[in-house]
Amino acid sequence: MPDFPALAPASRGRIPMPDKLAYTAFVAVLVPTYLSSYGPTNFLYFCDQSLLLTLVGIWLESPLLVAMCAVGLVAPQLLWVLDFLGTALGCPITGMTAYMFDRSTAPFLRGLSGFHGWLPFLLIYLVGRLGYDCRALPTWTALAIVTLLACFFLMPPPTPEPGLTPVNMNYVWGMSDRAAQTWVPAWAWLAGLIVGLPTLLFLPTHLALRRWAPARSRPAAG
Known part of the structure; x- marks a missing residue:
């Protein structure tokens, strides 16, 4: 594994209030919009679960909640970024961001979905702070497994014309909706x-973050 420079303990600190307020304002717009457009089941997606957990994590300044989201989201969302750039250039990698270029979807909805591109970098920043x-x-692995099982057994599989209905959530039936x-x-x-x-995405992210970021503070014994 690359020898990442360790983050100096002095860089740890509280999350600035402007960061908390800006993130909260974004979530306050996204949640009712997604509920109206996609329905509540949309929040079974890993990315949307992480969006909400991060909101709680930044207000509680919880290293565990923020780190959970980082472990689960940084690697796949960086892949999202690469696929988005590839699709924009006409060379998609996985096709997971094709919906961002679907003009039948309202531009505002696609704009909100742009959080996939900046959330992994925000999570790295928050882990550095906390x-x-x-x-x-x-x-996170336990949560992910429960979510995958729920998506497979309880949520709709792919359909030829899914529209805005969440189907094939977290790709439990393959890469196509x-x-x-x-x-x-x-x-x-x-x-x-x-x-x-867990093996190919979560574990490598865990190892990289553990090596790079400071350990969370632990209360003194006694």
Whole structure:
């Protein structure tokens, strides 16, 4: 693993109030808009769960909540950024950001969804301010597995014309919202996500953040 320079403990501190207020204002606009446009099930997406957990985390200044979101979101959302740039240049990587260029979706909704591009960088900044809580990896992994199972067994699968209805949430049926993948049985794809996400995305992010960021403060014994 690259030898990241450690963040100096002196850089730790409270989250500035303007940051808290700006983030809160954004969430205050996004939540009712998404509820009206997509419905409450949209908040089963990892990114939307993290958006809300981060809101709580910045007000409580909770290293655990912020670190959980960083472990779960930094790697996949950086991939979102790369796919967005690739799609804009005509060379999509995964196709996950195709909806950002779908003119049938209101520009305001697509603009709100731009948070996928800046949230991973905000989370890195917040971890730097609060310190990294190593409990984030098992806690986020448990939440992610429960969410994947709920999305697979309870939420709609892909459909040819999904519109704004949330389907195939967190890609539990494949990478397309219009058709399920056919490479492997559905249960094998789900099992691959349950094993692969923690192994290939969450764990490397955990190791990088643990190495780079200061440990969270712990109360003195006694």
